[in-house]
Amino acid sequence: MVEPRIDELTGRETMGHDFDGIEELNNPMPRWWLISFYLLIIWGIGYTIAYPAWPMISGATKGLLGYSTRGEVAADITAHAAANAELVTALLAQDMDDFDPQSDLHRYAAARGGAVFRAQCSQCHGAGAAGGEGYPNLLDNDWLWGGSLEDVAYSIRHGIRNQTDDDARYSEMPAFKDILEAEQIAAIAAFIPTLPQADWESEAGVLFTDNCASCHGDLGTGDRELGAPNLADALWLYGGDQETLVETITYSRFGVMPAWGQRLSEEDVRAVATYVHALGGGE
Known part of the structure; x- marks a missing residue:
């Protein structure tokens, strides 16, 4: 360790090290800085006594003023509600x-x-x-x-198709993978975009009537009482292209919305x- 020396020009002790020949004097801190520093320490101690501060096992110290940001928010909410x-x-x-x-x-x-x-x-x-x-x-x-x-x-x-509210809107489309052949499902998927002006005498039209009309209606315009969508418009929740329609008919859809009343x-x-x-x- 380099011993500090006395600077010849100022007569003050140096810090005992130098950087490229530059030495640092061991000057005391300015009095105003020291006073400010000690005042801040006193203020910090007072703050931790007056306000919640120190974490404990089951919570923090409450502080002599009993202030709480949650309490302030609760008061604002109460005032707003009133x-x-x-x-x-x-x-x-x-x-x-x-x-x-x-x-x-x-x-x-x-x-x-x-x-x-x-x-x-x-x-x-x-x-x-x-x-x-x-x-x-x-x-x-x-x-x-x-x-x-x-x-x-x-x-x-009440939500849609949830299991938490007995009054939830409810509908369920069967998965036709165990009911129809893949060719029949593809035929119905190709038939649906032609609704309502469709060829009902065709094989696909007969398949639709036999398997889909009981819920979606004879013209495919849907039934709100059953929660069956209108298939004759251009609005599709999952998509109206052939591939998506085949997937929907094959595996069904079952979207769920929570009961927000709870x-x-x-x-x-x-x-x-x-x-x-x-x-x-x-x-």
Whole structure:
């Protein structure tokens, strides 16, 4: 270790090392810096006493002031709920099929529902509600179980084909791989795009009538009571090309939507239904 020496010019002790002939003087810290440093230490100790700080076995120290960011958020939520209490009461009492879209209550419900949609629904239906393969587009008028405000609210509240709500919308298409031959399935898949102006006397037309019409209707236009899609339009949840139709008929589809009435409040269910309906796809 290099012993420090006394600098001849300043008369101060050096730090005992040099860099390319440059030495560092062992000057004391400025008094203002030391005072600030000690004051910050005192402030830090005081802060840990006044506010939650030190982690313990089952939680952190509470602090003498008892402050909590969660408590602050809870207070804000309570204040927000109190400010909107009258609107929430009105929304719960509102007949969903007689909802004036020009009313302040409708505007409040749509704004609240938009926040719920972005937090809970956009992961499947997309940020713009345009859906994707296997996830319905909420911007069009193709509603499997009805697109009225009350129908939409019911679907959100109880969900689709889930096992947690006895009132969930439910339909189940059989997998025809054990019912029809592959050639017959391919024939029906080729026949479906010709609906409703189809050759019903053809072999494929007879196959469709015998195996599909009981749910999808004689013209393939669907049945909402059964949850059977309209096959005569150009809207397809999984795709309408030959290969996809063959896969759908062969193995069936069974999309599931959770019962949001078990996760959201009734006012939030009504609000998000209002928002979805207001996007333009509702009937």
